[in-house]
Amino acid sequence: MRISDMFTFSVFAAIGNRGRTALMLLAVSIGVASVVLLVSLGESARQYVSNQFSSLGSNLLIVLPGRSETVGGPPPLLGITPRDLTIDDAETLARIAVVRRFSPLVVGAAPVSHRQKEREVTILGASRDIFAIRRMEIGQGVIWPANDNRFQAVCVLGSKVKSELFGNDNALGQKIRIGDYRFQVIGVMRPKASSLGDDLADMAIIPIASAQALFDTSSLFRIVVEAESEAEIAKAKEAIIRTIRARHDGEDDITVITQDAILATFDKIFKAMTLTVAGIATISLIVAGIIIMNVMLVAVSSRRAEIGLLKALGAPKRQIVYLFLTEAGAISMAGALCGLGLGGSILRLLAWFLPQFPIFFAPWSSIVAFTVALSTGLLFGILPAQKAADLGAAYALSRR
Amino acid sequence: MIELLNIERVFLVGDEEVHALRQISFDVATGEYVAIMGSSGSGKSTLLNILGLLDRPDSGVYQLDSQRVSELDEDHLAEVRRHQIGFVFQFFHLIPRLTAFENVELPLTLAGVAPSLRKQKVTDALAAFGLRDRARHRPAQLSGGQRQRVAIARATIMEPKIILADEPTGNLDSSSGSEVINILEELNRLGITVIMVTHDHAIGARASRIIRMADGRIESDSRHR
Known part of the structure; x- marks a missing residue:
């Protein structure tokens, strides 16, 4: 029999048999759609995270006190926290040629109040370069002038803190109380889509020296x-370690994390997560295969007479196996196409409803889903096809 | 052409052995017109299935065209069926989703004949059986007589040497029935061996040889004309 005839x-x-075929198509397309959807969502999440990372600023290195062997992890919880990092340590980094900007950070929480309104706010002490490093934009007002190492009672408010304390009123020039100090609001940040880690809209940013005074600390x-x-990231990392070591009596007691190391870790996590959900979704394809098998087994009994006829007309066993396998393959292929369409449409719909979340269609997911659908269809088609081919011709033709 | 020697066929029904055929031996020469008759359960359908290679005897020798077909494997049996034997059934066994044309074409399609040749052969066959204007009809749109003519066209499209007909008129009214018998007799005149199972005496009487069966044995074997 010609291949084209077999296919036809x-x-x-x-x-x-519309009902039967529709059932199988549905099963396969749901399976394929779920693989495509879950994989694409996983990919989208990964892309989202990596985009968020680059919006934190680029070519970043983070210098932490304490030594850690792990890449991208927090400093060790146990063990002696050695020498603290100080502003003087930070200042020496300015001498490194490959360092463009840097900012020491002090973070804490303090009550912030204006008239009757008071709330607990995260206070970020930093140098004015932090705005450039973190790509933060000032919506109103200005950043404090250089010379961060002197106490200055000025602050820049995150947009959320500003609206909670001042509503729609102008905040610039107003005095607010942070902890025991009074600060003047000189700037308000432009609202920004939330970025990873800390929500900058919910912070007040003050000069580093002011933060050290506020929290009564000399460490960073x-x-x-x-x-x-x-x-230059690698070179910078090396130079930073060397510089701090020289200041810390030859001891390596800091950890330098590069942004790509963190990103790589997240990337790994998200890839593993995507593969896991893809694996789970693949189970639905196997379920679809089992449905194909069952439906085709029923089809074999209800098409007994036809199988008998094919045998009487001289079709060898092998040909009957091929005919049923072709049918299973064609149905899984059509189901896979429907599933790709379905998955694609749902992704489009999601992209339309969630414009702030970038939705990616992962092309490799469709290839995987298609291949898996076709092979499960064929695999689970073998048993019914074999059963059809093994039917005795005389029995198949009889009306009993 | 056909030689049967001591053919036995036993079925297991539950725990009980049923001897459908016992010690069946007879020969059929090329071009004969044989009616196999007998009451239901006499073994005539089982015999026809064995003649048509749809079933295997439990013992005995079956030679077709001097070939011991009782010893062939399944694939070779299929090949012999494809080229040498045409089947006509009581319930037509047309595939409902296929048109008359496609039903007649099916043996050629299965045999891998080129589409252009298929088209020509099927067109000729449909014309020969008076079905030219029914080519695009599906079985459900045809009368019983027309369906059986489509089935006969299908049975002859591979130009077999033997036609095996199992109650070909059993599901037809008398006029379509005799029309179908006329066609089979015409085919027989063209040299095709026709073996027909029937329990209609009038139809059986038209054959040149009648084999009567009872309880799985040949009761009588008579030739006339």
């Missing part, structure tokens, strides 16, 4: 460093 015969056999939470370029 099987496809028309499938079309000939960390230092954020921006290298001159991506290529």
